[in-house]
Amino acid sequence: xxxxxxxxxxxxxxxxxxxxxxxxxxxxxxxxxxxxxxxxxxxxxxxxxxxxxxxxxxxxxxxxxxxxxxxxxxxxxxxxxxxxxxxxxxxxxxxxxxxxxxxxxxxxxxxxxxxxxxxxxxxx
Numbered sequence: 816x817x818x819x820x821x822x823x824x825x826x827x828x829x830x831x832x833x834x835x836x837x838x839x840x841x842x843x844x845x846x847x848x849x850x851x852x853x854x855x856x857x858x859x860x861x862x863x864x865x866x867x868x869x870x871x872x873x874x875x876x877x878x879x880x881x882x883x884x885x886x887x888x889x890x891x892x893x894x895x896x897x898x899x900x901x902x903x904x905x906x907x908x909x910x911x912x913x914x915x916x917x918x919x920x921x922x923x924x925x926x927x928x929x930x931x932x933x934x935x936x937x938x939x
Contacts, residue, residue, distance in 0.1 A: 882929035889925035
């Protein structure tokens, strides 16, 4: 590298441990403070058990559960965008509102995808 002061990054097991710690902190915060995530997590748990009890191929069960995880993923990204926008400033700005609207739309699309997958596997 061309920089004499190279920052040493964690590697191997230590990197994994710190990554898991940050992941746990993010999920803990979302579970405590984000109502939409709480609702989607409850739905994930309920529908995940329901999916696993169905008499369908294991691969289809996993697809159903993965579609629910995709909704949780979209909600995590949506909230991250909201937090960053709010960190920048609380005054109204058109682009801030647009960023939040687009992130919210990603959650809607994830829910639509999940709904279509559930319909296709269980009822089509």
